[in-house]
Amino acid sequence: MCTGTAVANKDMIKITLPDGAVREYEAGTSALDVAKSISEGLARKVLAASINGEVWDATRPVNQDASLKLLTWDDTEGKATFWHSSAHLMAEAVEASFPGVKFWVGPAIDKGFYYDMDLGDRKISEEDLALLEKKMNELAKQSNPYVRKAVPKAEAISYFSEKGDEYKLDLLAGLTDGEISFYTQGAFTDLCRGPHIPHTGFIKAIKLTSIAGAYWKGDEKNKQLTRIYGVTFPNQKELDEYVLMLEEAKKRDHRKLGKELGIYTMDDNVGSGLVLWMPNGTVIIEELEKLAKETENAAGYKRVVTPHIAKESMYLTSGHLPYYADSMFPPMEMDGEKYYLKPMNCPHHHKIFDAEQKSYKDLPYRIAEYGTCYRYEQSGELFGLMRVRCLHMNDAHIYCSKEQFAQEFRAVNEMYIKYFKIFGVDKYVMRLSLHDPEKLGQKYVNEPELWKETEEMVRKVLIESNTPFVEVQNEAAFYGPKIDVQIWSAIGKEFTLATNQVDFAQGQSFKLSFTNKDNQPEVPLIIHRAPLGTHERFIGFLLEHYAGKFPAWLAPLQVKILPISDKFMDYANTILQTLKNADIRAEIDDRNEKIGKKIRDTELARVPYMLVVGEKEMNEGKASVRRQGKGDLGAKDLNEFVSELVAEIKQRRAE
Numbered sequence: 001m002c003t004g005t006a007v008a009n010k011d012m013i014k015i016t017l018p019d020g021a022v023r024e025y026e027a028g029t030s031a032l033d034v035a036k037s038i039s040e041g042l043a044r045k046v047l048a049a050s051i052n053g054e055v056w057d058a059t060r061p062v063n064q065d066a067s068l069k070l071l072t073w074d075d076t077e078g079k080a081t082f083w084h085s086s087a088h089l090m091a092e093a094v095e096a097s098f099p100g101v102k103f104w105v106g107p108a109i110d111k112g113f114y115y116d117m118d119l120g121d122r123k124i125s126e127e128d129l130a131l132l133e134k135k136m137n138e139l140a141k142q143s144n145p146y147v148r149k150a151v152p153k154a155e156a157i158s159y160f161s162e163k164g165d166e167y168k169l170d171l172l173a174g175l176t177d178g179e180i181s182f183y184t185q186g187a188f189t190d191l192c193r194g195p196h197i198p199h200t201g202f203i204k205a206i207k208l209t210s211i212a213g214a215y216w217k218g219d220e221k222n223k224q225l226t227r228i229y230g231v232t233f234p235n236q237k238e239l240d241e242y243v244l245m246l247e248e249a250k251k252r253d254h255r256k257l258g259k260e261l262g263i264y265t266m267d268d269n270v271g272s273g274l275v276l277w278m279p280n281g282t283v284i285i286e287e288l289e290k291l292a293k294e295t296e297n298a299a300g301y302k303r304v305v306t307p308h309i310a311k312e313s314m315y316l317t318s319g320h321l322p323y324y325a326d327s328m329f330p331p332m333e334m335d336g337e338k339y340y341l342k343p344m345n346c347p348h349h350h351k352i353f354d355a356e357q358k359s360y361k362d363l364p365y366r367i368a369e370y371g372t373c374y375r376y377e378q379s380g381e382l383f384g385l386m387r388v389r390c391l392h393m394n395d396a397h398i399y400c401s402k403e404q405f406a407q408e409f410r411a412v413n414e415m416y417i418k419y420f421k422i423f424g425v426d427k428y429v430m431r432l433s434l435h436d437p438e439k440l441g442q443k444y445v446n447e448p449e450l451w452k453e454t455e456e457m458v459r460k461v462l463i464e465s466n467t468p469f470v471e472v473q474n475e476a477a478f479y480g481p482k483i484d485v486q487i488w489s490a491i492g493k494e495f496t497l498a499t500n501q502v503d504f505a506q507g508q509s510f511k512l513s514f515t516n517k518d519n520q521p522e523v524p525l526i527i528h529r530a531p532l533g534t535h536e537r538f539i540g541f542l543l544e545h546y547a548g549k550f551p552a553w554l555a556p557l558q559v560k561i562l563p564i565s566d567k568f569m570d571y572a573n574t575i576l577q578t579l580k581n582a583d584i585r586a587e588i589d590d591r592n593e594k595i596g597k598k599i600r601d602t603e604l605a606r607v608p609y610m611l612v613v614g615e616k617e618m619n620e621g622k623a624s625v626r627r628q629g630k631g632d633l634g635a636k637d638l639n640e641f642v643s644e645l646v647a648e649i650k651q652r653r654a655e
């Protein structure tokens with residue numbers, strides 16, 4: 001290669017790496033070149049790169065100074081690029097198998113990707129999916145590069161006109177000349193703005209998961225297209241684990257368990273998304289509320305109760321109207337006034353703060369309520385307990401001065417972590433959403449100093465408390481930084497649980513104030529927090545997390561007494577009375593069934609403890625104890641069993 005003089009003539013650019021190191025490269029260098037200059041091993045893992053905050057192809061030339069972050073499978077954007085590139089690979093396989101197919105869009109989703117396509121009159125079957133997977137594997141092995149090419153609009157139009165693809169022509173109509181690119185891998189070319197992974201060889205494990213119908217542009221007046229969902233991984237092991245997790249998740253589906261265990265129901269005459277809590281579910285609700293009340297009392301909260309409705313004027317003050325109107329139920333009219341079902345508890349709580357004159361000595365003022373809220377979710381969005389229209393929120397608002405904020409926020413954070421311990425949530429991440437200084441006064445309250453201060457305070461608390469967190473720019477709430485809490489269930493399924501928000505705007509809009517130490521009125525900061533989220537979502541999560549096998553303190557029924565025959569009913573009743581006196585939730589299985597069947601049925605109902613009683617137990621004042629998941633624990637003195645169980649419940653132990 002004779003590049004000696006060419007190199008010397010090239011301009012040099014400065015690349016800033018995430019650790020702050022600045023390196024010089026020739027203009028036109030790519031992220032992949034940068035990775036190679038660091039280590040070959042790293043280069044083999046690079047899927048894409050973030051260039052000045054924008055995700056780019058790792059192979060795309062960089063021509064000016066830039067900050068650069070290499071993205072791998074461990075990064076969310078790396079995964080998204082991997083999955084979107086897999087959608088192209090699937091499209092290539094589909095086109096090879098079904099010539100004449102036309103494609104709409106193929107994005108990455110939370111876990112995997114899909115592509116919408118028009119297959120004409122052809123129907124696609126599950127068997128086709130297996131064939132497509134095979135074809136994709138073949139194509140992946142060719143390690144075909146994803147090649148980007150900038151294309152003038154006229155040329156792009158003529159390419160897809162020739163192909164007769166009206167969907168891509170529709171996309172092109174909305175694009176600006178000069179900003180259009182094609183990507184080609186193997187025999188397949190797509191209109192796409194990218195980015196993509198360097199080549200198909202990264203895709204080592206492929207699963208096409210399902211076929212669905214999807215109206216073009218989501219409009220049911222349009223033609224229905226075929227949507228194929230898939231997921232891919234850089235190794236077979238991760239795919240195998242994922243498939244196992246899916247199977248396990250299916251068994252643990254909260255809608256299935258919720259019905260089997262008599263937790264909740266829904267009824268057409270009540271309405272979609274409106275949960276009816278059955279007696280078993282209500283026990284869980286009451287135990288959760290008891291936990292919340294104990295915890296909040298200890299942390300200095302006071303409890304309040306507020307109505308389910310409020311006048312329009314309140315929601316105009318809060319800003320819910322008109323901005324949030326789409327998510328609210330339509331108003332009721334009475335005496336010439338409009339009333340709305342409350343979508344949030346905050347405004348009612350602000351009014352309670354405001355009802356009495358406050359001085360700095362009254363702060364922090366912490367008020368809590370399991371508040372009932374109503375939100376109008378689209379019917380297509382409703383999903384079991386996870387997306388509902390009536391929700392019961394573990395809500396509280398803390399009104400404090402700036403000086404008190406860090407301490408209060410730390411205490412809230414500790415409360416989250418205390419709860420995670422109780423429920424055995426080992427994996428969690430707090431997503432700290434920050435503002436964008438360029439959007440102050442539009443998307444964000446124009447308080448640059450307060451933004452800086454509170455963001456810094458929140459970050460500090462998270463770091464000091466060793467809480468795992470990620471920062472996201474430009475996703476804060478209008479009125480302050482926001483923390484979304486993501487947790488993972490026992491089998492690794494992800495849930496968004498709750499949010500924790502800092503608010504320096506609503507205090508102003510509601511004209512809240514307290515008299516500070518200098519005898520001046522001051523607007524309080526407000527912390528919105530709901531560590532246990534809503535009953536709906538949290539119990540949905542717990543059902544799947546525990547697979548319905550609740551720890552004793554939460555279990556709707558804690559003990560089932562199984563007499564071997566009718567002869568021992570009197571003794572069973574004595575035991576029942578003893579348990580009830582100790583506030584233990586217990587029942588007798590008095591059916592005329594074999595003991596083996598009684599044990600099996602109680603196991604299916606996921607009752608933590610069974611007490612089997614017969615002749616021997618009766619004569620010795622004992623019971624044979626069986627523990628869910630552990631089997632036979634042998635005969636135990638009744639009083640000993642009761643005092644152990646009472647301690648287990650009181651300490652809210654997992655077992």
Ligand SMILES: [Zn+2]
Nearest residue numbers: 084192193194
């Ligand atoms: Zn693409």
Ligand SMILES: [Zn+2]
Nearest residue numbers: 344345346528
């Ligand atoms: Zn609130």
